[in-house]
Amino acid sequence: MYRGISYLLIIAFVAFATEVTAVQSCQDTTKKYRLDSVMVKSAAKTPLASSRAFAVGTNIQRIPQESMDRIKSMSLSDLLKEQASVYIKEYGRGMASYVSVRGTSSSHTSIAWNGMSLSVPTLGQANLSQIPLYFFDRMDLHIGGSGMLYGDGSIGGSIQLSTLPLWEKGVSGDLLFSGGSFSTLYGAGTLRYSNGKTESRSSLFYTSAKNDFMFANNTKPGHPKERLNNSSYENLGAMQEVYRKFRDSSILSFTVWYLNHDREIQPSVSLNDRPETYASVNDRNIRGAVNYINNSNFLNYRANISYSNDYQLYKEDVIESSKFSAVAETEYGSGAFIFKAGFSAEHTVPSAGSYADSVTENRFYIYGMARYSPLSVPGFMISAGIRGGQVTNGEVPVMPSLEVKYTLLNKNGHTLATRGAFSASGRVPTLNDRYWGGIHTYLLSEKSNTVEGGVDYSWFSGNDNVKGYITLYNSEVENWIRWLPAGQVWRPQNIPVVLSRGAEVGASFGKKLGGVIFELNVDYSYTSIKMVEGLRENDPSQGRQLAFQPKHSARAALSAHLNKLTFYANMSFSGERSTLDIYDILDPYFLTDIGTQFESIFLGHRFVVNAVIKNLTGVSYQNVKFYAMPGRNWNLSLRFYF
Secondary structure: OOOOOOOOOOOOOOOEOOOOOOOOOOOOOOEOOEOOOOOOOOOOOOOOOOHHHHOOOOEEEEOOHHHHHHOOOOEHHHHHHHHOOOEEEEOOOOOOEEEEOOOOOHHHEEEEEOOEEOOEOOOOEOOHHHOEHHHOOEEEEEEOOOHHHHOOOOOOEEEEEEOOOOOOOEEEEEEEEEEEOOOEEEEEEEEEEEOOOEEEEEEEEEEEEOOOOEEEOOOOOOOOEEEOOOOOEEEEEEEEEEEEEOOOOOEEEEEEEEEEEEEEOOOOHHHOOOHHHOOEEEEEEEEEEEEEEEOOOOEEEEEEEEEEEEEEEEOOEEEEEEEEEEEEEEEEEEOOEEEEEEEEEEEEEEEEOOOOOOOOEEEEEEEEEEEEOOOOOOOEEEEEEEEEEEEOOEOOOOEEEEEEEEEEEEEOOEEEEEEEEEEEEEEOOOHHHHHOOOOOOOOOOEEEEEEEEEEEEEEEEOOEEEEEEEEEEEEEEEEEEEEEEEOOEEEEEEEEEEEEEEEEEEEEEEEEEOOEEEEEEEEEEEEEEEEEEOOOOOOOOEOOEOOOOOOEEEEEEEEEEEOOEEEEEEEEEEOOEEOOOOOOEEOOEEEEEEEEEEEEEEOOEEEEEEEEEEOOOOOOOOOOOOOOOOOOEEEEEEEEEO
């Protein structure tokens, strides 16, 4: 429907404002040569703390703003591949893409935008390749069990995306255009308007690609070069946000987005020349929410109502779900103590030919969490919390957590801290797990217990800095759900115990030499994830690494900044993985991207040009067996701010 569109027109936006008052009072001197005591009182409002404020003992990675801006024309999948040592399972360039944290499945990592889940209720996961990075201002990646903080499905970790108002009066925005290999086109724009009390932000984007790259067909003798067929995609989206700030510092906001993702399903290399097997899929997603936040000196509260609709058309089959959600929470803070409590409710109505017409789902959660930093023990922080609930035809596991952090050293630019955490997380079987092709309410909810500990270090002196961390973890998951063959059909079953153990190491270095600022970031993950108790005795998979889970993965990023010019290189390594056949091993691969970015002023407005060559060495590799990935390719983008 949208083929041939190569640019976007941006329209509409209306407003937002901020107002912070601070009152200070002090007594003047009452006698000559004598200064009486001074009292300072602040009426500034303390904002509602985010969930990350309670994660004192686990690792949360905030993606740098400049890293997000550089690849704004890419997807969330591209950002995670470049900026985090998590594993991304891809069925081709721009095709279905799913995240794996600490060896867990994609349904074990929750993904949310401004607190609203982006996972499709029927599947319990989100396709990262169709989520546009352009829409978001910030991303936090929480590694580790975090069910108490973020709810169901946070066994491996959580990805928290957010959009933020700027509170700047007047009209502002940007236009972004890019193009690249395989007829890849991208156009996007954002317009903001603020009058001091209301802010509006409107964003629109469109992207498409033919994806007709050459690849070596390893299923044919001699591995001949072929051009990939049936792999094009188009993605169109729009987002509207309106913020209103009142005199008491409370904020009312309205947000909505729409995505329409059309893609041909990339065939396996063995079926590349078989047109009768080609297929395509269309996904449409709508998200909308109304949010109210009230901030006071001690007691804050928030209320949110949201709606989501997820629609997928595959051949003649339609899978659709509508979800209504409500959240209310309050927070009390006084000095070194913060306490937050709340509840949420969800009502989901699915529609699928393989479900019974009567299927609906209701969920209810209640939670509380606290953080304490005793003044008598400087550098010590402790947080604890618990979450529980109910679900239709299922059980919500109780999810407690306890986290501690202690700063051992904070002197002369050096900071050294230790941290530790215990958490219990869970995942209720998805609607597909319980109702696809029959009634599978015999399934038990997945439960995990995670223990981890680590050390964080940082040092800075002028423009020079060093940061580093080490984390060791042990996570045991009970009732892990897998779809396995049962005669002529596949059915979901609970695997008794899966054990994930590993280590994560990261470091960053910054150094200024002359006028050039150098930055180096490295991350490494060792992940051992094995089924320790199988469904039957002598199960050949028992004690072996789970399929498509590399034990070793690493990432490095190097950049050099000189005035308005930046040169950068990104390298990533994925170790060998087995397929569903545990004796079939996929080769490891090492990818290198290089690029340059130039920023300047034109007609009084800022613009940024970015050029990148991906897979510089032209590595031939497969992330998933028999699904081709591109060799060397390029992308050029221009972003203009007004």
